[in-house]
Amino acid sequence: xxxxxxxxxxxxxxxxxxxxxxxxxxxxxxxxxxxxxxxxxxxxxxxxxxxxxxxxxxxxxxxxxxxxxxxxxxxxxxxxxxxxxxxxxxxxxxxxxxxxxxxxxxxxxxxxxxxxxxxxxxxxxxxxxxxxxx
Amino acid sequence: xxxxxxxxxxxxxxxxxxxxxxxxxxxxxxxxxxxxxxxxxxxxxxxxxxxxxxxxxxxxxxxxxxxxxxxxxxxxxxxxxxxxxxxxxxxxxxxxxxxxxxxxxxxxxxxxxxxxxxxxxxxxxxxxxxxxxxxxxxxxxxxxxxxxxxxxxxxxxxxxxxxxxxxxxxxxxxxxxxxxxxxxxxxxxxxxxxxxxxxxxxxxxxxxxxxxxxxxxxxxxxxxxxxxxxxxxxxxxxxxxxxxxxxxxxxxxxxxxxxxxxxxxxxxxxxxxxxxxxxxxxxxxxxxxxxxxxxxxxxxxxxxxxxxxxxxxxxxxxxxxxxxxxxxxxxxxxxxxxxxxxxxxxxxxxxxxxxxxxxxxxxxxxxxxxxxxxxxxxxxxxxxxxxxxxxxxxxxxxxxxxxxxxxxxxxxxxxxxxxxxxxxxxxxxxxxxxxxxxxxxxxxxxxxxxxxxxxxxxxxxxxxxx
Numbered sequence: 001x002x003x004x005x006x007x008x009x010x011x012x013x014x015x016x017x018x019x020x021x022x023x024x025x026x027x028x029x030x031x032x033x034x035x036x037x038x039x040x041x042x043x044x045x046x047x048x049x050x051x052x053x054x055x056x057x058x059x060x061x062x063x064x065x066x067x068x069x070x071x072x073x074x075x076x077x078x079x080x081x082x083x084x085x086x087x088x089x090x091x092x093x094x095x096x097x098x099x100x101x102x103x104x105x106x107x108x109x110x111x112x113x114x115x116x117x118x119x120x121x122x123x124x125x126x127x128x129x130x131x132x133x134x
Numbered sequence: 135x136x137x138x139x140x141x142x143x144x145x146x147x148x149x150x151x152x153x154x155x156x157x158x159x160x161x162x163x164x165x166x167x168x169x170x171x172x173x174x175x176x177x178x179x180x181x182x183x184x185x186x187x188x189x190x191x192x193x194x195x196x197x198x199x200x201x202x203x204x205x206x207x208x209x210x211x212x213x214x215x216x217x218x219x220x221x222x223x224x225x226x227x228x229x230x231x232x233x234x235x236x237x238x239x240x241x242x243x244x245x246x247x248x249x250x251x252x253x254x255x256x257x258x259x260x261x262x263x264x265x266x267x268x269x270x271x272x273x274x275x276x277x278x279x280x281x282x283x284x285x286x287x288x289x290x291x292x293x294x295x296x297x298x299x300x301x302x303x304x305x306x307x308x309x310x311x312x313x314x315x316x317x318x319x320x321x322x323x324x325x326x327x328x329x330x331x332x333x334x335x336x337x338x339x340x341x342x343x344x345x346x347x348x349x350x351x352x353x354x355x356x357x358x359x360x361x362x363x364x365x366x367x368x369x370x371x372x373x374x375x376x377x378x379x380x381x382x383x384x385x386x387x388x389x390x391x392x393x394x395x396x397x398x399x400x401x402x403x404x405x406x407x408x409x410x411x412x413x414x415x416x417x418x419x420x421x422x423x424x425x426x427x428x429x430x431x432x433x434x435x436x437x438x439x440x441x442x443x444x445x446x447x448x449x450x451x452x453x454x455x456x457x458x459x460x461x462x463x464x465x466x467x468x469x470x471x472x473x474x475x476x477x478x479x480x481x482x483x484x485x486x487x488x489x490x491x492x493x494x495x496x497x498x499x500x501x502x503x504x505x506x507x508x509x510x511x512x513x514x515x516x517x518x519x520x521x522x523x524x525x526x527x528x529x530x531x532x533x534x535x536x537x538x539x540x541x542x543x544x545x546x547x548x549x550x551x552x553x554x555x556x557x558x559x560x561x562x563x564x565x566x567x568x569x570x571x572x573x574x575x576x577x578x579x580x581x582x583x584x585x586x587x588x589x590x591x592x593x594x595x596x597x598x599x600x
Contacts, residue, residue, distance in 0.1 A: 039164035044230040046164040046189050048179045049155040062163045076259075077162060079252045080211055083183050088162055108260070 010056035011116035015103035022063040022097050022115075023070040025089035026129060035089065036061055036123040046087055060105065060114025061123070067092065067130075069111030074133045085133070095127030135183045135190055136246045138225060142238035149224065149237065150193070153177055157262045159205070167211070169201065176201055180211070182249045188227035188235065192249055195220055199277045204257055205265055208378045211255035216242070225249070278352040279438050281382070282364035283389050286434045286443070289358070298359040302431045309420035310363065310393075311349050316416035317388050318347045320409065325380065335581050341541030343373075347381065360440040392421055394435060394445055397454045405458065415459050415501070415533070422450045422459070503531040507556070514560040519567060520595040529555060542588050544581075563589070568598055 026035040039045055040058040052058060064070035070092055077084045097104070101121040107113045115121075153170040159178075160167040170177040176196050183190035196204075196214055203209045215223070223245060227236040287298050287306055322343055328336035349363045365385050373381070395401065405414060424433060427449040435445040450458070508526045512519040529552070530537040536555040538547045545562050549555035570578070570586040578586060 042164075044184070044187060044189055044228075046166075046181060046184070047232060048165055048168050048181075048189075048191055048228060049170075050232060051155055052165060057161065058164060060163075073162075077160075077166070079255045080160060081166060081180065081182060081251070082248045084166075086184055087181065087189075110260075 010059060011103050012056060012105060015105055015116060017099040017103050019096065019098050020065075020104075022065065022095060023067055024061070024063050024093050024095070024123070024127060025070070025074060025133065026091050026093040026127065027089050028091055028129065028132070030093060030124055030127055030129050035093070035127075036117075038117075056116075057114055060116050062088075063097070063104070063113055063115055065107050065111035065113070067094065071133065073110060073112065078133075090133060091129045092131050092133055093127040093129045095123060097123070097126070135185045135188070135227075136248065138238055138240060138246070141244040142225065142240045143222075145224075145237040145239055147237070148226065148234045150175075150177055157264050159257070159262065160259055178214070180251075182225070188229055190225060190227050192245075193224040193226055194218055199280070202265070202277060203378075205261050207256045207258075209375050210253060211251040211257070212253055213375060215250065218242070278350065278364045278366065279362050281385065282352060282362035282438065283393055284360070284362040284436045284438050284440060286436050286440055287359045287431050288434070290430050290432055298431060302429070303359055306424050306431075306433060307349075307361075307363075309424045313392060313417050313420040314349060314365075314385075314388055315344055315347065316413070317392060318384060319344050320413045320417065321384055321387075322380075324408075335544065337546065338541070338544055338581060341544075343377070343381070345541070346373075347384075360436065362438060392417060393447075397450065397458075402454065402457050411460060412533070418458055419502070421447075422455060425449050501533045505529045505531070512560045512563050514557060514564050517564050517599060518597040519564060519593045520597065521592050522594040525592060527559070543585060564598060567593065567596065568600070571596075572600075 024036070026032065034042070038059050038061055039047075040053065045053070045058075047053060047058075064073065074084075074092070077088070097115060100118060101123070102116050102118040104116075105114045117123075150170070150172075152172045153175075154172070156169040156171050156176075158165040158168045165179070166181050168179045170179065176198055177193055178196055178201070180192045180194075181189060182192045192215075194215060196218065200209065200214055200217075204211060204214050209217075221242060222239045223242055225236075225238040225240055225245075226234050227238075229235055287303060289298050289302070319340065322340055326336075331339060347365045349365055351361050351363055354361050365381070391405075405418075409417065425447040433447040434443045435447070436443050506526055506528050508524050510521050510524055512521065512525070527538060527540055530539070531552075534550060536549050536552050538545065538555055538559045540546070540559070543563060543566060545559065545566075547555050547558045547562065549558060566585065567589050570582060570589065573582065573586075575583070
């Protein structure tokens with residue numbers, strides 16, 4: 001469990017370690033350092049209230065279970081914010097998360113889950129950009 | 135980031151003080167759309183841009199009903215911004231330390247288009263629990279009450295103190311429902327045409343609209359009888375935003391144009407130009423009837439708490455009534471024939487209900503009547519469909535015309551003869567049954583497939599010629 005001084009238990013108790021294929025919005029090159037930064041580590045952080053820094057999800061990395069679910073979500077987000085690519089990425093990457101990479105939250109009905117990384121996790125090495133999202 | 139310096143007024147201070155975050159509505163690696171409130175007013179923060187130092191947020195005020203409409207997919211985020219009453223929107227740059235550094239007021243029309251959501255920006259996310267709790271239910275009812283017509287019915291006689299006769303109450307509600315249903319149907323046909331809905335059957339859509347315009351009572355009180363009536367436009371999700379807006383506006387227009395109307399010459403001219411005589415009769419006659427001087431009750435329109443009377447429904451004067459609903463000038467022979475048919479219907483009803491002769495004579499005077507028919511067999515010229523259970527439908531008599539309107543099978547029949555309208559209805563059902571039976575599943579359109587299922591639910595044994 002991370003010592004981050006937030007009120008809720010983080011990662012949540014229902015998180016599990018697992019090995020699975022996953023999809024993540026990234027920028028054009030996988031080496032881009034913004035690709036696997038949790039929102040808490042970004043500068044400037046995309047927060048609009050002090051309470052945002054106290055939320056466990058700010059320390060997770062958003063991932064999707066399938067390519068189709070990721071693309072669907074991206075299209076929906078793009079309809080809300082045309083500039084969405086500037087903050088969450090412009091491409092889709094595919095990779096494997098291993099058990100020792102951390103724990104994942106339960107996968108929701110839209111195929112989304114958060115990975116709470118362990119210190120051994122290095123997603124840059126295990127993900128490949130597969131397509132541009134428009 | 136977009137340069138907005140030449141289109142904005144910069145405010146030195148953030149204009150919304152005392153607002154607290156209620157919930158993030160859209161979140162992906164941090165908030166994208168968030169709801170703030172000071173308990174009275176509501177703000178949405180929409181992330182729209184960033185650079186190395188700032189995140190830029192579009193901040194705009196919304197009313198709670200519109201927010202719920204957005205969450206329930208009745209309107210898009212774009213609608214929420216564009217239809218907003220505010221002329222200026224706030225674009226704020228927030229730095230790493232969460233300081234609001236630039237508060238730019240931008241005229242809505244001048245906002246760079248890249249900062250606006252697209253037309254498809256409906257809420258395709260899980261609604262946070264806070265909006266689906268009992269509080270949200272209360273909010274929903276509150277929203278319904280806000281737009282409703284609240285009224286009080288009081289007995290003129292003091293025989294039962296302020297208690298209202300159930301018959302009077304039912305009559306008032308029935309007449310308002312009848313008038314409102316006519317209003318919806320007539321105005322939908324005026325405001326839209328089949329060309330507006332390329333892939334939809336206009337009549338089916340109209341019957342769905344009418345069905346979904348059912349009047350609800352979100353608020354009641356007793357003593358005398360007080361009720362608020364309205365129609366839902368928040369929960370129904372199957373309609374497009376244009377139709378949803380139309381439905382909302384139509385109820386408000388109905389309230390102003392029918393229930394709370396103050397007749398004068400100018401208004402009468404507008405009404406007679408807008409609606410033909412038959413439409414006026416369908417819309418206004420039921421309301422004029424419940425406002426008659428001879429009724430032993432009176433109706434007042436109140437505020438939503440039923441405390442303050444805003445208006446009493448007064449009897450409509452004869453000159454106004456005659457201009458609005460002129461007496462039917464039909465040839466005597468047709469009138470007699472029509473009345474004879476009504477007598478037939480009335481006598482049967484009277485026999486069934488053991489009504490006295492006086493009731494029959496009153497029925498004679500009516501221009502409008504409804505008769506429920508039931509049968510276990512649809513038969514026409516030797517062909518028959520034996521039904522699984524008793525089938526009920528309604529024949530409406532409206533000033534010389536007998537009408538059967540049966541939306542489930544998409545049928546609307548009119549005739550000047552009671553027997554003919556019935557025969558034509560049965561003939562149409564049998565023909566529809568035969569036509570749909572001949573078509574293979576892959577030849578059926580969606581609406582035909584749905585019709586076929588509905589007929590299949592009715593028919594037990596067919597005896598028809600292929």
